Amino acid sequence: MGRYVLRRLLQLIPVFFGTTFLIYYLVWAVPGDPFAGKCGDRRCPDSYIQFMTEKYHLDDPIWMQYGTYMKNLLQGDFGQNFSGRDISDILITAYPNTLKLALVALAIEALIGLTAGVLTGLRRNGFLDNLVLVSTLFLIALPTFVTGFVLQYLFGVQWKIINPTVSNSPTFAELLVPGFVLGSISMAYIARLARTSIAENRRADYVRTAIAKGLPQRRVVGVHLLRNSLIPVVTYLGTDLGALMGGAIITEGIFGINGIGRTVYRSIVTKEGAVVVSIVVVLVLVYLLMNLLVDLLYAALDPRIRYE
Amino acid sequence: MSDVTVSEPQVDTSGRPTGRLLEVDNLRVEFRTRDGVAKVINGVTYHVDAGETLAVLGESGSGKSVTAQTIMGILDTPPGFVTGGEIRFQGRDMLAMSAEERRRIRGEGIAMVFQDALSALNPVFNVGFQIGEQFRVRRGMSRADAKKRAIEMLDLVKIPNAKQRVNEYPHQFSGGMRQRVMIAMSLALDPQVLIADEPTTALDVTVQAQIMDLLAELQRERQMGLILITHDLGVVADVADRIAVMYAGRIVEEADVHELYAKPAHPYTIGLLESIPRIDEKGQQLRTIRGLPPSLLKIPSGCPFHPRCPMAQPVCVEKVPPLLQLGPTRASACHFAEELVSRD
Amino acid sequence: MSDPTMGSMVTPPAEQPTVPATTVAPDAGTPRRKEKPRGLLGDAWYDLRRKPLFWISTAFILLFVLMAAFPSLFTSVDPSHGELSRSRVEPSANGWFGYDVQGRDVYARVIHGAEASIVVAVLATIGTVLLGGTIGMLAGYRGGWVDAILSRVADVFFGIPFVLGAIVILFALNPPGSTRDKYSIMGIVVASLVILTWPVSMRIMRSAVLSTKEADYIVAARAMGAGPGRIILKHLLPNCLAPVLVYSTILIGSFIGAEATLSFLGVGLKSPVVSWGIMINEAQQFIRVSPFLLLFPAGFLVVAVLSFVMLGETVREALDPKLR
Numbered sequence: 003m004g005r006y007v008l009r010r011l012l013q014l015i016p017v018f019f020g021t022t023f024l025i026y027y028l029v030w031a032v033p034g035d036p037f038a039g040k041c042g043d044r045r046c047p048d049s050y051i052q053f054m055t056e057k058y059h060l061d062d063p064i065w066m067q068y069g070t071y072m073k074n075l076l077q078g079d080f081g082q083n084f085s086g087r088d089i090s091d092i093l094i095t096a097y098p099n100t101l102k103l104a105l106v107a108l109a110i111e112a113l114i115g116l117t118a119g120v121l122t123g124l125r126r127n128g129f130l131d132n133l134v135l136v137s138t139l140f141l142i143a144l145p146t147f148v149t150g151f152v153l154q155y156l157f158g159v160q161w162k163i164i165n166p167t168v169s170n171s172p173t174f175a176e177l178l179v180p181g182f183v184l185g186s187i188s189m190a191y192i193a194r195l196a197r198t199s200i201a202e203n204r205r206a207d208y209v210r211t212a213i214a215k216g217l218p219q220r221r222v223v224g225v226h227l228l229r230n231s232l233i234p235v236v237t238y239l240g241t242d243l244g245a246l247m248g249g250a251i252i253t254e255g256i257f258g259i260n261g262i263g264r265t266v267y268r269s270i271v272t273k274e275g276a277v278v279v280s281i282v283v284v285l286v287l288v289y290l291l292m293n294l295l296v297d298l299l300y301a302a303l304d305p306r307i308r309y310e
Numbered sequence: 311m312s313d314v315t316v317s318e319p320q321v322d323t324s325g326r327p328t329g330r331l332l333e334v335d336n337l338r339v340e341f342r343t344r345d346g347v348a349k350v351i352n353g354v355t356y357h358v359d360a361g362e363t364l365a366v367l368g369e370s371g372s373g374k375s376v377t378a379q380t381i382m383g384i385l386d387t388p389p390g391f392v393t394g395g396e397i398r399f400q401g402r403d404m405l406a407m408s409a410e411e412r413r414r415i416r417g418e419g420i421a422m423v424f425q426d427a428l429s430a431l432n433p434v435f436n437v438g439f440q441i442g443e444q445f446r447v448r449r450g451m452s453r454a455d456a457k458k459r460a461i462e463m464l465d466l467v468k469i470p471n472a473k474q475r476v477n478e479y480p481h482q483f484s485g486g487m488r489q490r491v492m493i494a495m496s497l498a499l500d501p502q503v504l505i506a507d508e509p510t511t512a513l514d515v516t517v518q519a520q521i522m523d524l525l526a527e528l529q530r531e532r533q534m535g536l537i538l539i540t541h542d543l544g545v546v547a548d549v550a551d552r553i554a555v556m557y558a559g560r561i562v563e564e565a566d567v568h569e570l571y572a573k574p575a576h577p578y579t580i581g582l583l584e585s586i587p588r589i590d591e592k593g594q595q596l597r598t599i600r601g602l603p604p605s606l607l608k609i610p611s612g613c614p615f616h617p618r619c620p621m622a623q624p625v626c627v628e629k630v631p632p633l634l635q636l637g638p639t640r641a642s643a644c645h646f647a648e649e650l651v652s653r654d
Numbered sequence: 655m656s657d658p659t660m661g662s663m664v665t666p667p668a669e670q671p672t673v674p675a676t677t678v679a680p681d682a683g684t685p686r687r688k689e690k691p692r693g694l695l696g697d698a699w700y701d702l703r704r705k706p707l708f709w710i711s712t713a714f715i716l717l718f719v720l721m722a723a724f725p726s727l728f729t730s731v732d733p734s735h736g737e738l739s740r741s742r743v744e745p746s747a748n749g750w751f752g753y754d755v756q757g758r759d760v761y762a763r764v765i766h767g768a769e770a771s772i773v774v775a776v777l778a779t780i781g782t783v784l785l786g787g788t789i790g791m792l793a794g795y796r797g798g799w800v801d802a803i804l805s806r807v808a809d810v811f812f813g814i815p816f817v818l819g820a821i822v823i824l825f826a827l828n829p830p831g832s833t834r835d836k837y838s839i840m841g842i843v844v845a846s847l848v849i850l851t852w853p854v855s856m857r858i859m860r861s862a863v864l865s866t867k868e869a870d871y872i873v874a875a876r877a878m879g880a881g882p883g884r885i886i887l888k889h890l891l892p893n894c895l896a897p898v899l900v901y902s903t904i905l906i907g908s909f910i911g912a913e914a915t916l917s918f919l920g921v922g923l924k925s926p927v928v929s930w931g932i933m934i935n936e937a938q939q940f941i942r943v944s945p946f947l948l949l950f951p952a953g954f955l956v957v958a959v960l961s962f963v964m965l966g967e968t969v970r971e972a973l974d975p976k977l978r
Contacts, residue, residue: 013806016806016810017806017809017810017813018813020806020807020809020810020813021809021810021811021813021814024810024811024814025814025819025822028822028823028826029822029826139960139963139964139967140956140960142963143907143911143956143959143960143963143964144956144959145911145912145914145915145918145955145956145959146915147914147915147918147934148934148952148955148956151934151938151941151948151952152952155941155942155945159941159942205386206429207424207426207429207430208429208430208431208432208433210384210424210430211424211430211431211432211495212432213382213383213384213416214382214384214416214417214421214422214424214496215416215417215421215443215444215495216413216414216415216416216417216418216444216448216499217413217417217443217444217447218413218447221447226432226435229432229434229435230432230433230434233434245815247815248815248816248817248818249815249816249817251815251817251818251821252817252915252919255919263818266818266821267821267919270821270822270825271825278822282814282815282818282822285815285818286813286814289813289815290813303434304433304434305433305434305436305479305481306433306434306479306481
C-alpha cells in the first residue's frame, strides 16, 4: 500500500508540472502586449514597463520564467498581482467561497442523485423510473448557464424566493440554488450510475444469499445491496469535488459569487497572468490529490482491490 | 440450540397429521419472458423427512434448482411465477404464509448452500460478519458474541485457524474452504432442512469428496433433512437415501437409492446410468442419451422424454404418464414402468 | 452540458424489456429466443428499430442538419438585417419568435444559428476522435513506456478544468475585439475543444484496445505472421470502434453545449456569426423584460444537445448485451 501511494505520488509530479506549465505558457507566452490597457487609455510609461518586466522576468525565456515562478511557489510565495496585492490574499478570499459552493453542490447531487438512483434501481420500469431517466437526460443536455439563468429567473425574479445574486461571503443557505445549478449535471450522472449499479447488483447471488439467510428486507437492501452498489458512486463523488471547483466559473458568474471562477475570469480579462496561473495551480493540485484519494478510497471500500 | 421458533405440532391446517418435515406438492412455476411463457416446473412433488437425504437429480434446465429457489422464496419475480401447488413445511403451506412468516423460516427452518460460494458470499464483508450477522439479527447477540459464534461455526466445518480466518474476506479463501464457509453460514441457526444446490460442482474433484463427506457428517449429527441437488449420479450414491429424478420440470422417477441403481424404472434414468463412464468397459464407446433437453417454451406433447426415448410408442406422444407408485418407496412416470421393473 | 469531458453517461432511458430469464437461475435453462441467429449488430439494429426515442432523436438530428445545410428551406429572412423600430417586439404572426434588441428576426437567427453550432460540434468531434483515437490506439497497442508517456501526457491535458482552460486558450488566441473572420474563429474554437477533450477518447480507445489485444483471434493473426499495421487496421480497429463511435455521438451533443457556453462567455464565436450561444449572450441583459429572447435559442440548443445525447444513449444501450 505504502509503495503504491509513493508510486502514484511520483506519477503525479510530471502531470502537475506538465499541466501548470501548459497553463503558464498559454497565459504568458501568447502574442500581445501584456500592458495594453493597464494604464487607462494611454500607453504605460516606460519606467513602469521596465519595472514590471524586471519584476516578472518577462525578458527571460518562458521556461525560465516558469522555473522562477515555481521556485517561489514551492517556498509558499505566490507573488503579487500588477497592482501589488499579494496573490495569496486573493486566493484566501476566493477559495473558501468556491469550496463552499462545491460542497453544497456535492451534498445536493449526492442526496438527490442517490435517492433517485436507488429508488429507480430497486423498482425499474415503473413510472418513477421513466420520469427519472428522462429528466436526467434532460439535465445532462442543459448547459449550466441555461440552468442557471432559468433558475435565477424563476426563483429570484419571478417568485422572489431568493436574491438573484448572493452576498459577498455567502452562507450555505444562499448557495442552495447556485449549488443545485453547479451540481445538476453530476446529479443526473449519479442518479444513472446508482441506478445501473443497484439494478446490476440486485440480482447478484450474494443478495439472494442474504435473503436466504432470513434477513429482513431492510437489511438486505440497506446493508448488503447498498454497500456494494455505492462503491462506484462514492468514487465518482470524490473525483467530482475537484471538477466542481474547476467548473464553477459560470455558476459564480451568474449568481455573482465571489469565488475563484469569477476571480479567474476577471484576471483573464485584465491580463493578470500571475493570478490566473496561481489559481489554476491550486485547482490542479486539488484535482490530482482528490484523484489519488479516490483510488485509495476504492481500496478501502472494496477489499478485493489490493495495490501492489 | 432448541430455541427454534418455527417448530409446531406435526399437523397441517386441515388437521391431517403428517410426518413430513418438508413437502413439495404438485408445484408449478413458469417464467414469463418476452419470447413466451416457459413452463419450468410442471407439477413437482417430493418430500424430505428429518434425518434423511433426498437427492434431486437432473440435467441443466430440468427445474431442480428453480424448485429449490421456490422453496427458499428467492425466485426472481418477474420473470418467475408460482402458478400452482403447495410447499408445506411442518404441515403448513409456506406459499400461503405472510412474507414475514416465510422470512422467519429461512435460515432457521430451511437453509440453503449455494453452488458458487465466491459469488454467493458478499465480497465486501469478512466471513465473520456474514456468519455472525444471523446471530446478531435473528438472536439479538452482541457483536462480540456473534463473532465468537462465527468462530465456532468455522471450527465446526473444519476450517483450520478459525480465529484468524474469521476476519478474512471471501476472496482470500480457496474454493473448498469458501464452500465450507458457505456451509457454516447456512448451519448457523441450526436449520431443520438444508438444501444444497450443486454444492460441489464448482470444486476440484478431490475437494468435492471432502465437502460431500462434511455435509453427510453434519447431516447425520444434526438429524437434518438434506436436499441435495445435483446433476452428478456419482456424487449421490454414497450419501443419499432416496433419489428423485427430474426431467423437463417433472419428477420422472423416485426411488430408494439402491433400488434406483439396481433397477431403474424410467428410460431416462437408464440412460443416465448408462452414460456414466465405467472402468470395466474401457475402450468401448460411451453411451449417451440422444438428442437435447426440450425447450421449456415448447415442451413436447405426451411424455416430454418421448423424442429422446429408445422405447417410445405412439401412446407416449399422446398421453402424459402420471407418476405412479410402483412399491412402497418408488414411483415412476413412464407408461412402461412395470415392464421395465419386471424385466431382467 | 457545458463540460464535454464529463459526458460518458450510463444506461438507457425507458423501453427496457423485462430482465431476461437467463440471469435468473443457472440451470433454469430457459431457452434463448430467436429462431434466426443475428449478429451483434443485427441484434442492436433489431432493438433500436423498436425504440421511439431512437426515431425521435434521429428525426430531430436530421432536422437540425437540414437547418444547418439549407437554412433557406426554413426562412427567407436575412438574420442580420435589423430594424431598430421593432427592437424587442414580442412574438407575433409576422415574426414568430419576435425580434431581438437590434430588431433582427429571432426565428431567422435561430435557424441560421444551427449552422455554426453543428459545424463546430461535428468538426471538433471528428478532431477529438481522430487525435484521441490514434493516440489511444498507439498507447494501447504498444504498451510499455510508450503507453506510460502518452498516458501521462493525456493526464496533463485532462487535469485542466474544461471551461477555464477553454477561456484561457481562447483569450490567448482570440481576444475580445480581435477582428478575425468567421472561419478562422470557428477553427480556433474547434482547436481548443479538441485540445481539451482528446484525452477522454484516448482513454476509451486505449482501454478498448487493451481488452481486445489479447483476444485469441488477434494472437492467432499475429502467430500467422500479420504485421502490426495489418493487425491494427484489420482486426483491432473494427472491434474497438463501437465504444468510440457511441461516445462521439454523445460528444457532438456536448460540443454543441460547449460552443454555446463559450460564445455565451464572449470568448467563442462572435457576432456577426450567428449562433445560439451568441444569441443567449445577447439576450441575458434583457432576461427580465424580454425572456422570449432567451427562450428560443436556449430551447433549440437544449433540444439539439438532447437529441445527440439521446441517440448516443439508445445506441449504447442496444450495443450493450448486458443491458438487454
